[in-house]
Amino acid sequence: MNGAQAAGDVWDRNDLKLDGGRVIDRRVYRSKDIYQAELAQLFTKTWQWVGHESEVPAFGDYLTVQLAGRPIIVARGEEGRLRAFYNSCTHRGAMLATAAKGNCGGSFTCMYHAWSFDTAGKLESVPKAEAYGAELKKACYDSPAVRLDTFCGNIFVNIDGKAPPLDEFLGASKQHITEATEGQEVLGRVRWKLEGNWKLWHDNFRDNYHPMFTHQVLTFLYQGVEIKGENHDLGGGHSYMKFPPQGSGDSYAKFVQRLTGRAYAGAPAMGTPDKQAYHVIMAVFPNLDIQFGGGNGSPYSSYSVLEVVRPISVSEAIIEIVAFGHVGEPEAVRQERLESLLSIQTSSGKVSADDTEAARRCTIGLGASEAMRWSNMGRGQAPGMSGAKNDEYSLRGFYSEYKKYMGDILRSENN
Ligand code: FES
Ligand SMILES: [Fe+2]
Incomplete structure (x- = not known):
């Protein structure tokens, strides 16, 4: 409801003598604590627009975005499906792609030690892997998926994976x-x-x-x-x-x-x-x-x-x-x-x-x-x-x- 207030809301006790729904507490623009809470409670929990399908029409097309400090890749796979995953190498963390958009040719190869990931973030290859012996469980080194959905060609991602379904969220x-x-x-x-x-x-x-x-x-x-x-x-x-x-x-x-x-x-x-x-x-x-x-x-x-x-x-x-x-x-x-x-x-x-x-x-x-x-x-x-x-x-x-x-x-x- 418009202007809905929680009981005991301090915004109701404003100096302007207005309903708390009609004022903005200026701390929301300046407080570092409130900003950190926005990253944790707002930007990770809502659907975030990251692009449009027309920007990534072909296999291997990708775009990158930084959301709440998290680097993310959105890429189109061989079967035409769009997926999102973290733009961070599971070896030591280097970004896998630095351009705003491009075509990866089917895989992202890290510039640091050349680990290679497919368009879903799955680890494909590790150069000179024999030195790891049996320790390297490759399945543990896929880049985690980020929840993705589209509406009318617009691509949205949700970092914490718990937002309501996109249709419901967009209302x-x-x-x-x-x-x-x-x-x-x-x-x-x-x-x-x-x-x-x-x-x-x-x-x-x-x-x-x-x-x-x-x-x-x-x-x-x-x-x-x-x-x-x-x-x-x-x-x-x-x-x-x-x-x-x-x-x-x-x-x-x-x-x-x-x-x-x-x-x-x-x-x-x-x-x-x-x-x-x-x-x-x-x-x-x-x-x-x-x-x-x-x-x-x-x-x-x-x-x-x-x-x-x-x-x-x-x-x-x-x-x-x-x-x-x-x-x-x-x-x-x-x-x-x-x-x-x-x-x-x-x-x-x-x-x-x-x-x-x-x-x-x-x-x-x-x-x-x-x-x-x-x-x-x-x-x-x-x-x-x-x-x-x-x-x-x-x-x-x-x-x-x-x-x-x-x-x-x-x-x-x-x-
Ligand atoms: S940090 Fe990516 S391969 Fe080492
Ligand atoms: Fe304006």
């Missing part, structure tokens, strides 16, 4: 993940390091209050228009915001010109006809965001972009942005999508650079948390789980679920 977000990624493939990824707590980035995606003020490239779209749209807590920590494009066709032309420096010559054919004009920003618990939409007559119609943020310390995170395109689109359209992504949503993109700066300012500002412990996320007064575009049901839904995973550590006064 009400499934319908929208399907809308965003069905019939699509990954065109490319961009990643960069955020100097800030991972939740600052994820909060920002659930926050539709800021764009009209933060993003100078967008502000004029909001002038003199009635702001419409929806903001939903979908339950399970997932959220969904849907809104029509702001501004008119003319203002979109101006927007494109500002972004690209080129005159806007009208929307190119994007492969999929525009049916409906809308933007969606959805968040999948705990650290995945998907933006998609279509039909506004801009070159960015029928787009899908996915973002995942993974912490590497309490104050640093890797942000990865993944561009999708419809299967079978012309090369020129794919190029346009990638260029749009670079100009809008990368570390130097005209929108994401603002969000990065907001996170940086929050990170420094939160240094004053001892003097001011609580942040407000109380927008939207209608009871229930849904409100208007700029409300914060989406944020409250995240922290309600976050509290369930984090448990007692948030109720302690001493982190």
